[in-house]
Amino acid sequence: MPAAERQQYIQMIREFPEQFSALVSQFTDEQLELRVAEGEWSTRQIVHHVADSHMNANNRFRLPITESSPALPVYDQDAYARQADYALPLDVSLAIIRGLHARWVVLLESLTDAQWRMVGTHPEWGAVDLEEIVRRYADHGINHINQINTIRAKHGF
């Protein structure tokens, strides 16, 4: 991956917390509970999911550069989304996302070429290096912004 492409993903990670907060802060409490369809996640669940996902991603970023070919941790995201704290106000999770992303930017900008190519093994992704992991999480944020915009379009607000 060219250095410019790495920088593009770091920039997406830098900008995401502000973009995400700006989007969801417009929602009323009622709008936060709307879904595209029964059984899909609400915007409130999506925000708490991104915080949990990125807490897990924090380990996926750090293990490959601190251990030799580690297994990357996995979790059941739908089971997580059914827990009581997914009903909390958004600010608790937005604060987690802000803190994680601020740390990631500093961590990622410090990586050497050799560190960018260090790998961990995920049960579904196989062996992935830091470039691939960072690309996945830059995209992950954008995908959930798109998902929330789909909820808005569906409900016309």
Ligand code: NI
């Ligand atoms: Ni997700």
